[in-house]
Amino acid sequence: MSKRILIVGGGTAGWLTAGYLARRLSADLPGGVSIQLVESSEIGILGVGEGTFPTIRQTLATIGVSEVDLIRKCGASFKQGAKFAHWRFTPGTAGPDHYTHPFQIAPSDDGLDLLPYWLLGHGGTANWDEVCSPQKKAADAHRAPKLPSHPDYVAPLNYAFHFDAVALAALLRDKAVEHGVSHLVDRVTEVIIGDDGAIAGVDTEQSGRLTADLYIDCSGFRAELIGKALGIPYRSCRDVLFCDTALALQVPYRSAQEPIVSYTVATAQEAGWMWDIGLDRRRGIGHVFSSAHTDDTRAEELLRAYVGPAGADHDVRKIRFEAGYREINWHKNCVAIGLSSGFFEPLEATGIVFAEVAAGMVANLFPWGGDWETSARQFNANMLRRYDRARDFIKLHYCISERRDSDFWHDNVAAASIPDSLHELLERWRFRPPTEIDIDSNVDIFTEASWQYVLYGMGWKTDLSARAGAYRYATDARRAFAEIDRQAAFAVANLPSNRQLIDYARQRP
Ligand code: FAD
Numbered sequence: 001m002s003k004r005i006l007i008v009g010g011g012t013a014g015w016l017t018a019g020y021l022a023r024r025l026s027a028d029l030p031g032g033v034s035i036q037l038v039e040s041s042e043i044g045i046l047g048v049g050e051g052t053f054p055t056i057r058q059t060l061a062t063i064g065v066s067e068v069d070l071i072r073k074c075g076a077s078f079k080q081g082a083k084f085a086h087w088r089f090t091p092g093t094a095g096p097d098h099y100t101h102p103f104q105i106a107p108s109d110d111g112l113d114l115l116p117y118w119l120l121g122h123g124g125t126a127n128w129d130e131v132c133s134p135q136k137k138a139a140d141a142h143r144a145p146k147l148p149s150h151p152d153y154v155a156p157l158n159y160a161f162h163f164d165a166v167a168l169a170a171l172l173r174d175k176a177v178e179h180g181v182s183h184l185v186d187r188v189t190e191v192i193i194g195d196d197g198a199i200a201g202v203d204t205e206q207s208g209r210l211t212a213d214l215y216i217d218c219s220g221f222r223a224e225l226i227g228k229a230l231g232i233p234y235r236s237c238r239d240v241l242f243c244d245t246a247l248a249l250q251v252p253y254r255s256a257q258e259p260i261v262s263y264t265v266a267t268a269q270e271a272g273w274m275w276d277i278g279l280d281r282r283r284g285i286g287h288v289f290s291s292a293h294t295d296d297t298r299a300e301e302l303l304r305a306y307v308g309p310a311g312a313d314h315d316v317r318k319i320r321f322e323a324g325y326r327e328i329n330w331h332k333n334c335v336a337i338g339l340s341s342g343f344f345e346p347l348e349a350t351g352i353v354f355a356e357v358a359a360g361m362v363a364n365l366f367p368w369g370g371d372w373e374t375s376a377r378q379f380n381a382n383m384l385r386r387y388d389r390a391r392d393f394i395k396l397h398y399c400i401s402e403r404r405d406s407d408f409w410h411d412n413v414a415a416a417s418i419p420d421s422l423h424e425l426l427e428r429w430r431f432r433p434p435t436e437i438d439i440d441s442n443v444d445i446f447t448e449a450s451w452q453y454v455l456y457g458m459g460w461k462t463d464l465s466a467r468a469g470a471y472r473y474a475t476d477a478r479r480a481f482a483e484i485d486r487q488a489a490f491a492v493a494n495l496p497s498n499r500q501l502i503d504y505a506r507q508r509p
Helices: 012-024 055-063 067-074 115-119 135-140 165-178 224-229 296-311 350-365 372-399 407-413 420-428 448-457 465-470 474-494 498-507
Strands: 004-008 034-039 077-079 081-085 098-102 160-162 182-185 188-193 199-204 208-210 214-217 245-252 264-269 272-278 282-289 317-320 334-336
Touching (some): 004 012, 012 034, 012 055, 012 350, 055 160, 055 165, 055 350, 067 165, 077 498, 081 135, 098 448, 115 474, 135 474, 165 182, 188 224, 199 224, 214 224, 224 334, 245 296, 282 296, 350 372, 372 407, 372 448
Parallel strands (some): 004 034, 004 214, 034 182, 214 334
Antiparallel strands (some): 077 160, 081 098, 188 199, 199 208, 245 282, 245 317, 264 272, 272 282
């Protein structure tokens, strides 16, 4: 008999997992794994989560979603990174204050690592994000990462997407069903635990008991299986990442020709930050804040001041969350994917990428022979390290800031709020920049390039003076910086705008 997977939950995590596993485990073929997804129409999905990571391209390609469908059905736009405003200094106390974390990494085709040369001043006075790749200038000019002639998911500049999360879940559902996933709309009322401590089945309101070999908990913050039924604890990170509430709203563009920003813009606030995501026809904007440092009224006041008159008639939606994750995400025959597994504030869009990674691992570790434990150990160790590192990376944005305009910012630099693992990384990078030896490329989502963008964007000082003499290729480095600048000018002159490329995809026959 073929193996069976039951996925509980039909949000982004549930349908992404279903669609991906259907392709990787051949749900529509004899001998493949049969996959069923049950979701409750009353509970509904969270429906936020509009910014993604470049890995989404491969994931969507595997699921069989075309770029044109993504643009037409989910209002997608091209995302080339994140832009951070007012993170470094208290507003009004210093000059222009923003930096970017683009997806493109510095070229090192000829083996020359440009970063030390920039740290030693050979890149001029511009910030690292600007000198090391053409992407910042191109994205600042609202250019798309590619030409209309580039095939799906291929581009000269690295990119991901912004999209409408509710529409994406529907598109993923259609693809998953097309590839053999069976879809049941019902509510899970009870999870049955067998004598061996594994899940023996789930009872539903109308369809009776559902059973499977592997149960995947995509039930969101409710964590019906992994949390409520199996009692696997959630490790809170509130002592590190203070934000616990989001207020969100959607507003139309002022005009049909208003440029679509190719970044997620994250603007720091007195007790948190705001996201601003441009889709094709609207912007999604939200204020993420710490309820211990401000209240809903003040948070909404700031959000409405940011949005301006465009938001006047639009309601604000409030979402509470607790930053954290489970140390065990695969227990016996149950795996948690999505919000049931863990969640960090969406500062670096870690939500969906964690679901992508977890689905990929389930496909690779699927216990065909029935040995759950070996798969579980590998899965858990891998996810734990990933969560730890992502938590540190997000905390980095706060803990090296020079903002001191509120208790929130004071508390964020308190040594006790910085994990030891992050203290250790910062110690390493006083006298050398982050390199690949700091990263486990099989596990870490954020490479050394990401750490470099945030560190140096925030003004971190890595002192290379003691070994300045060892960097003998300053002339080559300056030439490489000039070449990148030339490429940036070329990209700005030749790439279509984000909006033009989207319009082109919409109109393509
Ligand atoms: P949900 O969307 O909550 O889905 C849960 C599903 O389980 C639903 O279908 C529900 O009906 C079902 N369910 C629950 N209980 C039962 C039951 N008893 N029986 C049957 N069905 C049940 N991520 C990003 O990558 N980028 C972002 O920019 C981003 N922004 C975010 C902003 C905010 C404010 C928040 C809170 C999150 C953000 N995220 C972001 C995270 C992202 O939204 C989630 O990772 C993503 O939506 C996945 O959610 P989910 O599918 O796990 O849960």
